[in-house]
Amino acid sequence: MRLTTAEGDGDKPRVLIINPNSITGFTETMRQNLQSNEVYLDFYTAPDTVPHGLNGSEDCAISSAGCLAELKPVLDRWDAFVVACFSAHPLVPVLREVTSSPVISILESPLLLGSNLGGRVGIITTSRRWELLLSRDVAAVGLASLNAAGVVSSGMKTSELHDLPIEEVRRALGEVSRDRLVKERQADVIVLGCAGMAGLEDAISQACQGVVVLDPVKCGLEMATSLVRLKVKTSKIGIYGAI
Numbered sequence: 001m002r003l004t005t006a007e008g009d010g011d012k013p014r015v016l017i018i019n020p021n022s023i024t025g026f027t028e029t030m031r032q033n034l035q036s037n038e039v040y041l042d043f044y045t046a047p048d049t050v051p052h053g054l055n056g057s058e059d060c061a062i063s064s065a066g067c068l069a070e071l072k073p074v075l076d077r078w079d080a081f082v083v084a085c086f087s088a089h090p091l092v093p094v095l096r097e098v099t100s101s102p103v104i105s106i107l108e109s110p111l112l113l114g115s116n117l118g119g120r121v122g123i124i125t126t127s128r129r130w131e132l133l134l135s136r137d138v139a140a141v142g143l144a145s146l147n148a149a150g151v152v153s154s155g156m157k158t159s160e161l162h163d164l165p166i167e168e169v170r171r172a173l174g175e176v177s178r179d180r181l182v183k184e185r186q187a188d189v190i191v192l193g194c195a196g197m198a199g200l201e202d203a204i205s206q207a208c209q210g211v212v213v214l215d216p217v218k219c220g221l222e223m224a225t226s227l228v229r230l231k232v233k234t235s236k237i238g239i240y241g242a243i
Contacts, residue, residue, distance in 0.1 A: 001044070001047075001070050002024065002027075002044065002045040002046075002047070003042065003043070003044050003045075004027070004031065004042065004043045004044075005040075005042045006040040006041050006042055008040050012038065012039055012040050013038075013039045013040070013079035013080065013225075013228045014039060014040040014041075014042060014077065014078050014079055015036075015039045015040070015041055015042070015078060015079060015080045015081070015082065015221065015224050015225065015228070016042045016043075016044055016077075016078040016080075016081050016082070017030055017031075017034065017041060017042070017043045017044070017082050017084055017217070017221070018044050018046075018067060018071070018081060018082065018083050018084055018091070019043070019044065019045045019046060019084050019085075019195065020046050020050065020054065020060075020063040020064070020067050020083060020084070020085045020089060020091055021045075021046055021050060021051060021052065021053055021054050021059075021063060021085070021158070022045065022046050022047065022048050022049075022050045022051065022052055023045075023052055023053065023159065023162055023196070024045050025162045026045075026084075026162060026195060026196045026198075027043050027044075027045045029162075029196070029198045029199060030043065030084060030195060030198050030217055031043050032199070033198045033199045033215070033217070033218070034217065034218065034221055036221065036225060038225050038228075038229070039079070039080075039224075039225055039228065041221075042077075042078065044067075044070075044071065046063055046066055046067050047066050047067075047070060049062075049066050050062055050063045050066040050067070051063065052159055053157060053158035053159040054085060054087070054089075054158060055127065055129065055130075055157065055158060056129065056133065057133070060085070060087060060089050060090055060091075061090060063085070063089070063091065064089065064090040064091040064094060067091055068091065068094055068095075068098075071095075072098060075095075075098065075099045075101070076099075078101060079101055079228050080101050080102045080103070080104065080224040080225070080227060080228050081095055081099070081101060081102070081103045081104065081224070082104045082106065082217065082220040082221055082224050083095070083103065083104065083105055083106065083220075084106050084195040084216075084217050084220065085106065085107075085195060086106055086107050086125070086134070086192075086193050086194050086195060086216055087107055087130075087133065087134065087137050088105070088107060088137035088140050088141055089105070089107075092105045093240070096234050096240040097240050097241075097242075099234070100233040100234050100236060101233065101234070102224055102227040102228065102232070102233070102234060103234065104220045104221075104223050104224045104227075105141070105220070106195060106216035106217055106219065106220040107134075107137060107138070107141065107216070108141055108143060109216065109219040109220045109222075109223045110191040110192075110214045110215075110216040110219040110220075111138070111143045111146045111147060111191065112143070112146065112223075113214065113219050113222070113223070114146070114189040114191055114212070114214055115146045117188075117189050117212045117214075118187075118188035118189035118212055119148065119188060120148040120149040120185065120186050120187050120188050120189070121146055121147055121148060121149060121187065121188075121189040121190075121191060122147070122148075122149030122150060122151070122152065122177075122181040122185055122187035122189070122190050122191070123138075123147065123149075123150070123151040123152070123190070123191045123193040124152055124154055124173060124176060124177050124181060124190055124191070124192060124193050124197075124204070125151055125152070125153055125154065125193035125194060126153065126154055126156050126157060126158050126160075126161065126193070126194050126196075127153055127155070127156065127157055127158070128153045128155070130151075130153065130158075130193070130194075131151050131152060131153040134151045134193060135150065135151050138151070149181055149185040149186065149187035150185060151193065152176060152177075152180040152181055152185075153176075154172050154173055154176050155172065155176070156169070156172060158194060158196055161194065161196040161197060162196060169200070169203075170200060170203035171203075173197070173200055173203050173204055173207075174203045174204055174206060174207030174208070175207065177190055177204045177207060177208050177211075178207045178208050181208075182208050182211060187208075187211065188210075188211055188212065189211065189212045189213075189214065190204055190208065190211055190212070190213050190214070191213075191214045191216060192204075192213070192214065192215055192216055193216070195216065195217050197215070198215055198217055199215075201213040201214075201215055
């Protein structure tokens with residue numbers, strides 16, 4: 001299992017950040033960009049049997065099965081989980097069924113938080129296909145009304161966020177966000193629509209003055225930490241109850 005654990009044996013809660021694709025560079029980028037004084041942060045990367053980048057529903061299904069096989073026996077180590085794939089990833093409801101600890105989706109959390117910061121939340125994603133898939137996924141989780149500026153594609157594959165020169169990535173994200181989300185759709189809040197965009201908020205902020213830019217993994221961690229602080233668990237008398 002590819003797992004990085006934070007040192008410490010104190011009484012702070014422990015949160016697992018799950019990278020459900022097999023790109024270790026994505027996990028390392030998230031590790032470098034996330035900090036918390038309230039919880040210990042552990043990081044997990046999906047096994048090599050999982051696709052390098054998740055580029056559709058089939059990839060996500062393979063990802064969910066691969067991650068669940070490794071994580072299910074050890075779920076009791078953590079007080080909360082963040083599934084760091086910006087989609088209606090099937091691992092989210094599966095984990096909510098098999099553990100009572102809070103399981104946070106990075107698709108849901110920034111839309112819920114962003115709706116408190118502006119009136120027109122938009123999403124910048126990777127490929128054209130993900131533009132279509134995310135429009136569907138946002139509706140599927142019941143949050144379409146919180147995504148007034150819609151979803152636009154940067155034209156890049158997920159893996160290219162890591163493989164292309166960083167300045168090329170920054171320029172593309174900034175230009176597309178400015179031209180298609182702010183100018184065309186009047187977005188006042190922009191959500192980074194991929195965990196692999198971690199650390200790139202400033203590229204969009206510089207291109208889109210005055211717009212709030214949200215990293216979905218940071219939003220997911222904040223929501224997970226809040227639920228741990230509130231000492232609440234996933235309800236087991238309804239949709240996530242045992243069969």
